[in-house]
Amino acid sequence: xxxxxxxxxxxxxxxxxxxxxxxxxxxxxxxxxxxxxxxxxxxxxxxxxxxxxxxxxxxxxxxxxxxxxxxxxxxxxxxxxxxxxxxxxxxxxxxxxxxxxxxxxxxxxxxxxxxxxxxxxxxxxxxxxxxxxxxx
Amino acid sequence: xxxxxxxxxxxxxxxxxxxxxxxxxxxxxxxxxxxxxxxxxxxxxxxxxxxxxxxxxxxxxxxxxxxxxxxxxxxxxxxxxxxxxxxxxxxxxxxxxxxxxxxxxxxxxxxxxxxxxxxxxxxxxxxxxxxxxxxxxxxxxxxxxxxxxxxxxxxxxxxxxxxxxxxxxxxxxxxxxxxxxxxxxxxxxxxxxxxxxxxxxxxxxxxxxxxxxxxxxxxxxxxxxxxxxxxxxxxxxxxxxxxxxxxxxxxxxxxxxxxxxxxxxxxxxxxxxxxxxxxxxxxxxxxxxxxxxxxxxxxxxxxxxxxxxxxxxxxxxxxxxxxxxxxxxxxxxxxxxxxxxxxxxxxxxxxxxxxxxxxxxxxxxxxxxxxxxxxxxxxxxxxxxxxxxxxxxxxxxxxxxxxxxxxxxxxxxxxxxxxxx
Ligand SMILES: [Zn+2]
Numbered sequence: 383x384x385x386x387x388x389x390x391x392x393x394x395x396x397x398x399x400x401x402x403x404x405x406x407x408x409x410x411x412x413x414x415x416x417x418x419x420x421x422x423x424x425x426x427x428x429x430x431x432x433x434x435x436x437x438x439x440x441x442x443x444x445x446x447x448x449x450x451x452x453x454x455x456x457x458x459x460x461x462x463x464x465x466x467x468x469x470x471x472x473x474x475x476x477x478x479x480x481x482x483x484x485x486x487x488x489x490x491x492x493x494x495x496x497x498x499x500x501x502x503x504x505x506x507x508x509x510x511x512x513x514x515x516x517x518x
Numbered sequence: 519x520x521x522x523x524x525x526x527x528x529x530x531x532x533x534x535x536x537x538x539x540x541x542x543x544x545x546x547x548x549x550x551x552x553x554x555x556x557x558x559x560x561x562x563x564x565x566x567x568x569x570x571x572x573x574x575x576x577x578x579x580x581x582x583x584x585x586x587x588x589x590x591x592x593x594x595x596x597x598x599x600x601x602x603x604x605x606x607x608x609x610x611x612x613x614x615x616x617x618x619x620x621x622x623x624x625x626x627x628x629x630x631x632x633x634x635x636x637x638x639x640x641x642x643x644x645x646x647x648x649x650x651x652x653x654x655x656x657x658x659x660x661x662x663x664x665x666x667x668x669x670x671x672x673x674x675x676x677x678x679x680x681x682x683x684x685x686x687x688x689x690x691x692x693x694x695x696x697x698x699x700x701x702x703x704x705x706x707x708x709x710x711x712x713x714x715x716x717x718x719x720x721x722x723x724x725x726x727x728x729x730x731x732x733x734x735x736x737x738x739x740x741x742x743x744x745x746x747x748x749x750x751x752x753x754x755x756x757x758x759x760x761x762x763x764x765x766x767x768x769x770x771x772x773x774x775x776x777x778x779x780x781x782x783x784x785x786x787x788x789x790x791x792x793x794x795x796x797x798x799x800x801x802x803x804x805x806x807x808x809x810x811x812x813x814x815x816x817x818x819x820x821x822x823x824x825x826x827x828x829x830x831x832x833x834x835x836x837x838x839x840x841x842x843x844x845x846x847x848x849x850x851x852x853x854x855x856x857x858x859x860x861x862x863x864x865x866x867x868x869x870x871x872x873x874x875x876x877x878x879x880x881x882x883x884x885x886x887x888x889x890x891x892x893x894x895x896x897x898x899x900x901x902x903x904x905x906x907x908x909x910x911x912x913x914x915x916x917x918x919x920x921x922x923x924x925x926x927x928x929x930x931x932x933x934x935x936x937x938x939x
Contacts, residue, residue, distance in 0.1 A: 384682035393683040419680045419800055444706070444807060446698035447752040453689055462688075462695050462751070464802060474802050476690040484752065489706035500687065510688055 384455075385505050392420040395433045397508065403497045405511045407470055409434035416470035438495030440465040440513060443474060447484045455502045465493055465513050480512040492516060526821045540805040543814040544792040549641035550822050554777035554784035554937055556651075557586025557770035558899045563733055563890030566665040567764040571604040574766035575657035576614045579606070582653055582768040587781035590615035593770070595643055595652030597636050599628025602658060602893075622649040629656040629767075629893035630836065631792065631923040634819075634932035638790040640771045650773060656895040657766035664762050671762070678799070685802060694759050694839065696801060696926070698751035701841035703807040705753060707856065710844075712753055714859035716744045718840040719757040719887050721867045726884025729910040733761055734888040758840040760886035767895035769902065778939055783906045785919070789823030789933035791815035798927030808856075810842060811929040812849035812922055819920075819931035820851070827851040830933075831873050831916040832904045834897035836924035837885040846922045850931070852878055869911040882911040894923050898932070905936040 386397040399406035407416045408431045410424035445463040461479040480498050493513040501507040559581025561574045598605035608621040627636040636654045643649045663669035672692035723739040726732035747755050777784035793814025797803045837843035844858045853861035871877030883889040883900040901919040903909040923930035
């Protein structure tokens with residue numbers, strides 16, 4: 383089990399953002415791009431990174447329906463997914479598809495962020511940036 | 519379809535203009551023809567055995583030394599995995615065999631990608647005169663650990679700091695989830711069907727059914743039963759995922775000029791390749807989801823060996839998942855990218871269809887899916903048997919064999935050929 387650490391020097395702000403219903407990525411201003419996963423400094427120019435709030439619109443790169451019991455950290459079945467935020471097309475955000483059925487999903491479809499409370503076995507709940515299929 | 523990759527020299531590859539790529543080839547020294555696999559040894563591959571990796575490793579090492587016609591005191595190099603716990607060291611070797619001579623030791627051996635690259639490292643040691651007969655060994659007790667609840671193959675992934683913070687809380691674990699998402703993307707890109715994907719586990723199972731040491735030797739699998747089972751992580755079913763096993767395998771590597779005077783038909787090391795993904799180890803960030811870093815490893819190995827896929831008789835591909843094996847068959851150059859699903863039909867991977875009839879027999883022992891999960895070490899032992907002509911599912915006139923190793927963010931290739939004696 384790994385519960386998000388809100389005070390982790392590299393990843394804490396990601397989860398603090400999620401708690402405020404903000405999708406944030408670590409970003410280099412001089413390079414004008416996301417640096418993902420977060421690092422201590424930009425690997426291209428050495429600049430300090432900051433956290434950039436995204437729109438929450440993304441493309442569904444791929445997904446998998448995970449049967450209950452396969453992942454020992456969660457009791458329920460769920461849809462694991464990789465999405466690319468429209469502002470950062472080379473980033474693969476590890477997430478879940480929620481409030482939708484697997485048969486309605488296809489690769490490259492537009493999806494949008496939806497903050498959901500997740501809870502692992504024997505852990506406290508936390509708000510996570512999940513994604514869903516936009517209505518209409 | 520075969521022979522997409524024409525012969526290219528290492529110099530051609532080294533000169534190739536850099537293009538935007540999602541990974542890179544590690545430029546290995548040319549060691550073609552310098553060494554051979556001269557002895558093989560293995561324990562039973564089983565479910566929970568209660569045996570320690572060290573005890574199994576020493577059994578496999580003893581068997582490999584005897585097979586090579588050597589004595590323990592003749593072995594002056596030992597290679598093991600530096601990534602899997604409880605492998606043996608020189609002290610274990612000496613205590614077990616009652617020896618005390620100098621023993622060169624390297625943790626750049628074992629299985630996975632190292633099952634191929636250990637030959638390159640061994641050649642370097644031989645060139646410097648540090649060692650002559652080097653044994654590489656790999657042992658694992660994950661079946662016992664799983665039964666006891668004391669460990670699993672996903673432990674490293676769950677413990678890595680950024681994965682623990684950014685992947686595990688969202689449920690991107692265990693490894694079948696990683697490769698299921700890649701397989702889904704591949705299906706979208708190339709139209710692979712579940713029935714086509716099933717060809718890999720079904721063929722490997724048929725090999726295991728005729729292989730007396732395979733874990734799944736008595737378990738038959740039909741397409742109907744495969745399709746009727748519910749995916750674990752769609753589109754992957756249980757039969758698309760590797761077994762979890764206990765066991766060990768070892769092999770002795772010797773200078774090629776000595777190998778011709780040793781008891782076994784030598785398996786000459788003709789080529790080695792090593793490729794890796796940029797941004798490793800976070801394969802969630804891999805930009806190309808429908809290929810493996812085998813595309814960066816295989817061309818180097820084929821060039822070193824001065825050969826091409828069209829001249830290969832039998833392959834053993836790291837099949838942690840069926841879809842990973844399929845992608846590697848393409849990435850090795852046996853067919854065009856995306857054609858794999860149709861390429862593997864009509865028993866093309868079955869041992870009964872040799873190269874002369876358009877086949878490319880693959881994982882003739884049953885692979886990680888149906889023989890056992892020794893992380894590729896058994897793949898090497900099987901290929902050596904094929905080149906000797908002693909395999910359970912013997913491929914007709916097997917003269918050249920290729921191993922494709924894989925470790926998610928890295929891949930390796932080993933080209934072997936039947937040597938003169
Ligand atoms: Zn920068």
